[in-house]
Amino acid sequence: MSVRLDCTGQLCPLPVLELARHIGDVEVGDEIVVVADDPAAATDIPAWCRLRGHEFAGAEGNEFAVRRLR
Amino acid sequence: MSGSLSGYFDAATTAPLHPAARAALEVALDDGWGDPRRLYGEGRRARRLLDAARASIASSLGARPDEVTFTPSGTAAAHLGVLGALAAGERRGRHLVASAVEHSAVLAAAQMHERAGGAVDLAPVDATGRVDPGAFAALLRADTALACLQTANHEVGTVQPLEAVAEACTAAGVPLLVDAAASTGRLAPPAIWDLLVASARKWGGPAGIGVLAVRTGARWRSVLPDDEGEAGRFPGGVPVPLAVAAAAALEAVEADREAEAARQSALVDRLRAEIADRVPDVEMLGDPVARLPHIVAFSCLYVAGEALMTELDRAGFSVSSGSSCSSSALTPSHVLVAMGAMTHGNVRLGLHAGVSEADVTAFLDALPPIVAALRERVGASGL
Numbered sequence: 001m002s003v004r005l006d007c008t009g010q011l012c013p014l015p016v017l018e019l020a021r022h023i024g025d026v027e028v029g030d031e032i033v034v035v036a037d038d039p040a041a042a043t044d045i046p047a048w049c050r051l052r053g054h055e056f057a058g059a060e061g062n063e064f065a066v067r068r069l070r
Numbered sequence: 071m072s073g074s075l076s077g078y079f080d081a082a083t084t085a086p087l088h089p090a091a092r093a094a095l096e097v098a099l100d101d102g103w104g105d106p107r108r109l110y111g112e113g114r115r116a117r118r119l120l121d122a123a124r125a126s127i128a129s130s131l132g133a134r135p136d137e138v139t140f141t142p143s144g145t146a147a148a149h150l151g152v153l154g155a156l157a158a159g160e161r162r163g164r165h166l167v168a169s170a171v172e173h174s175a176v177l178a179a180a181q182m183h184e185r186a187g188g189a190v191d192l193a194p195v196d197a198t199g200r201v202d203p204g205a206f207a208a209l210l211r212a213d214t215a216l217a218c219l220q221t222a223n224h225e226v227g228t229v230q231p232l233e234a235v236a237e238a239c240t241a242a243g244v245p246l247l248v249d250a251a252a253s254t255g256r257l258a259p260p261a262i263w264d265l266l267v268a269s270a271r272k273w274g275g276p277a278g279i280g281v282l283a284v285r286t287g288a289r290w291r292s293v294l295p296d297d298e299g300e301a302g303r304f305p306g307g308v309p310v311p312l313a314v315a316a317a318a319a320l321e322a323v324e325a326d327r328e329a330e331a332a333r334q335s336a337l338v339d340r341l342r343a344e345i346a347d348r349v350p351d352v353e354m355l356g357d358p359v360a361r362l363p364h365i366v367a368f369s370c371l372y373v374a375g376e377a378l379m380t381e382l383d384r385a386g387f388s389v390s391s392g393s394s395c396s397s398s399a400l401t402p403s404h405v406l407v408a409m410g411a412m413t414h415g416n417v418r419l420g421l422h423a424g425v426s427e428a429d430v431t432a433f434l435d436a437l438p439p440i441v442a443a444l445r446e447r448v449g450a451s452g453l
Contacts, residue, residue, distance in 0.1 A: 016371075043406065043407045048371070058351075
């Protein structure tokens, strides 16, 4: 199962906060996609992954993919 | 130092006016108000004061007096340093290299150069904000007219490998502009540069005085309209009393630099250790050792930088932030982005001579409950 979080219009840290709330919605090894148009998201989502031990699986436009690792 | 300064932690933006600057300013307001370019008595008195201020600042910076130009700010000095070196280096080419974490004044001048048809390459930095000298050197080309590197980063404090980059520039025949605004009066002045930029308000001088030093023989020309000010290097008159005060502050700060830097650096060590210990989910930024003695920066997960600044201000602490919501631009600090650091919940502290151990203790006691309350407000506790 994959989960998609629409955080369009939200300013950081809200998209990262949504991501933290919902990372548990996917199984370990699965991806969660955050849609965010705040320019800070492009830096903050990979940084959150680094701090929380998950994998940043890449960005496409405003869509940021995160793989749950634990 | 007065009690009202006890919560002031933004000396990296503007240091409180040094007492020596205040004393010099009062004298210079009486004796140095005339135009130093005029030949009558009032002008000659102002000229003598200005010459002495220039000689003093040159000596503190390791420059010759005739290499030093006063500008209205560090920003203006950076703009003119970059654009003037590029203008004078056009025969070599129109390529500029700078680190990705230079002050926005340097990068704004680079962007202007790019809009005018020039080429710009930015050297990447590691997670601490340090440029890789090899990567920087690899960007230098036969048509590179100027390279720019700061002595140390103004937002996270990391010291740059200036010597290695300067060697590469010398080998490639590329002039080097060194932005020493963050480190002047804090670290020993850099030895190798073709152009040097500094700002008086960051060393305890008054706002309104920037310094652009151009080495004898370095290629540089003013890009502003012709004027006799500063020997043709900057139009208009220098505010002589401010220049005198800036020189007095730098002399006083330099006389005590090593002892004061050691004191502040120990406070920074304590701040780095205890913030990491007492605030959960905080990322301490910058190099813990190879850093400026007075800057501490960190980012708190799930906290908005603006809210954090507001709450700290309410508790009596003045800090700055590189988070996007706390700047007038809606983009986060380019320094934090280049480092790949968390950009929200960002705080920078800049210490100064008036910050005591007790002030640091007060900040360390105030910060954890403020961060906890902000996290609770957005439902981030326990995430």
